[in-house]
Amino acid sequence: MNLFEKIFNYQIISRLEDSGTFMITSHERSWLKTMLAHPAAARAFTAETLNKLRAILEPDQAMDSSDHLIQKASSLEKQVYHPLLRALRRHIMNKSGIRLTYKLKDGRLNPDHSGLPYKLEYSMVKREWYLLWYHLRKRAFMSTRLANIISVAEESVPSAKADDILLWIGRTLDSRKSEAVIEVVRMYNAELSRILYAFSSFEKDVEYDSENDVYRVRVCLLGDEYEYLLSKLRFLGKRVRVVEGDYLKKRMLESSTKALERYGVTASNEEMLG
The missing domain is CATH 2.30.30 (SH3 type barrels.)
Structure with missing residues (x-):
């Protein structure tokens, strides 16, 4: 990752977030225009907001999903939008x-x-x-x-x-509230955007140690959010490690130990493997 990418991924994005500004691509605008054509959009937005969004997106081309997406049978999912x-x-x-x-x-x-x-x-x-x-x-x-x-x-x-x-x-x-600090393993700095996206639903601050070229994500969470954070950490795997948060460290160690035991690796022969 070159210097410009680091600045773009952290400093610019964090400043835009602080000012309430969001960056969107042309593909995202096309996707939004397509979604606003769905009947559910009228229930999710007021008429004034819906008309304003449609007017802003008027120059954009709607996404043509007919040749790219095939809907397969799936289990019944709960809708994100609720009338209340x-x-x-x-x-x-x-x-x-x-x-x-x-x-x-x-x-x-x-x-x-x-x-x-x-x-x-x-x-x-x-x-x-x-x-x-x-x-x-x-x-x-x-x-x-x-x-x-x-x-x-x-x-x-x-x-x-x-x-x-x-x-x-x-x-x-x-x-x-409690805090946990997640460190991005340096060799995966190029995947910073993807890693930060995994933590997008949490209240967080991102710190960059320029001397050591290390990113740390300070996550603020309530007790009932630990399980969801753990699922994200397991998903990211070796890209990140917990540097602060005893409970998270303990749970990740338990998960790792159980995973190794499934393949016959125990604490004793793990040492022999080096």
């Missing part, structure tokens, strides 16, 4: 209260619960949307699958009270 996303985003943005009716695990309805929505979160493991919210009567932080929510209605909550609750939630979540 737009309404809940609006309530979160306005810091407005909500009244929820949702299903319990046993199928019973749990009607009319007053709360304050905090965040929408997508689980990459379960492939489902969750609403993180504060239960006003129970004074508890809740996580509810959008698939279990039957109805949502706006409810008035004093702005001062809402600000206090949101501040408490933010502090509580910060106290549960």
Whole structure:
């Protein structure tokens, strides 16, 4: 990887991300224009946003997938988009209260619960949307699958009270966060973009040690995100190694040991193999 590629992959991209700017290729624009023609686009965007996107992409050519893609039979997959996303985003943005009716695990309805929505979160493991919210009567932080929510209605909550609750939630979540540092093995620096993409769903910072030509990814995560991060580390294999994070090191060592044992390699004969 030459010097320009390093600057492009790290410094420029990180600065663009900080400013909220995204770089897209002509292929990505063509793909987006094609996707906006799908009937589901009308449910995913407001009419104003959809018309604006279509106007921006007017000069671009739509992707012709007829000669390149063949759809084969597959198992039923859950849709990423959910009809409640737009309404809940609006309530979160306005810091407005909500009244929820949702299903319990046993199928019973749990009607009319007053709360304050905090965040929408997508689980990459379960492939489902969750609403993180504060239960006003129970004074508890809740996580509810959008698939279990039957109805949502706006409810008035004093702005001062809402600000206090949101501040408490933010502090509580910060106290549960932990960090791990993943180092990119230097010989795989040329694959930096692919490696960073694997961590795209995590809150992270990228550090570059110019003296040693080493990239390190500092990942911030909650307890329930460890399994997903582990799956990404196993996928990347020898391209990365955990340099900070005792739990991750332990789990990766266990996985490696079990993998070797399947092929008859134990700790004793591994030493003999050199």
